[in-house]
Amino acid sequence: MKQNLKKELKQLYSDVPPIPDSRKIADLMAQAGSKAPALPRESSLLWFIRTQIRFVNRKFLLVQFLLICLYGFLTTAVLQDNDAFLLLVPFAPIAVLLGTGEFSRSFYCNMTELEFPSRFSLTQILLARLLIAAVIDMLSLSSMLLFTAMKTYLTFGSLILYGLVPSLLAAAGALFLINRSRGGDARYYVSAYCITLSAIGAISLTAWPAWYNGAATAVWLLVLAVSAMAFAAEVYKLLRDCSGWLECAKLQ
């Protein structure tokens, strides 16, 4: 009985007159042809990340480049041979600070709500931006390390430590602040934090030179491990919260 009824319904709905005017289909086809280029084919995350690079503020890239040039000039032309690494610790957080501004513009420009219905989820958008910011920061840090290595007696391993630790501390702290203050104020807190970190780094070179002895390497390694874990935890928290939709947007 059930199957009969379904069959009868299908027969009932099969009574449809033919399309009255086939010329309209031809007109529609002609219209469709004129609407080329047609449809976006690529929709992978990699394509999206490449597209996101176009949206990176050119001023940000210029400032990063100028920062590297300034660093290179100071270390190679101004500072004495053994003092070249003195700039590494204070400069590393500044490079990260510049990147966080670009990464968190969704929040301080109040664009998060607009980005909800985009082609990719908010999680993917922020992941793409985080990736771009991280690559740029790594390139900046690598350049700084190379300039420093050219004019210092320190081993490359020590330089990596002195560059990576402030960078990771800056990145972890910045994300910590962004995760807990998702509005326009976040960038001020992040700026204050990174500048403070940079200042501490600069002061420590003269006030606490023991920090840069070989004996303190273990402490640096410990701080590196802790800051790396803190960074990973904050990234996880950010991306996890993004999937919770409105939790990410500070509703004004």
Add this chain to the structure above:
Amino acid sequence: MAYGGEFSDHAGEFEKIIAAYYEDIYKFCFRKIRDPAEAQDLTQDTFIRFMDAAGTYVDIEKPKALLYTIARNLCLNWLKRARPVSLDEPENGIAPVADDFSDESIRKVYLSIAVSALPDDQQEILILRYGQGLKIGEIAEILGLSRFQVMYQIRSALDRLRKNMRKED
């Protein structure tokens, strides 16, 4: 946020979609509004709106849901504006047709009357399921319902039809 980034040259993409779905959308529009000329106009409108919206649609490689959604909304708007000509003509259902007095024809008439008596949303689901041959998941996507809700509505509609048909018998 529509990314008008990398569009590869796929001339004919829209034409393929039109060729694949034009007849289905026309049949759907006809089943909703029961006027062939108007149904074709609504079908044309559906595809034009689809082409305009294509750049912002996330899953453009599966256009069926969007096409049916647009067509459905256009039909609903058309039905709101149009009014039935006579009280005897069903507003949103299938006009009974009986060319002869065979059992099959009479049963068909009873069935069409019984379908017309169903709530609008159930009639729509029956059209999509048995008229258009769509799957439960596709119907759920078009109507913005859960699969469970769609299955429940279908079962409820069939039960009512069976009850009404038994009364007529």
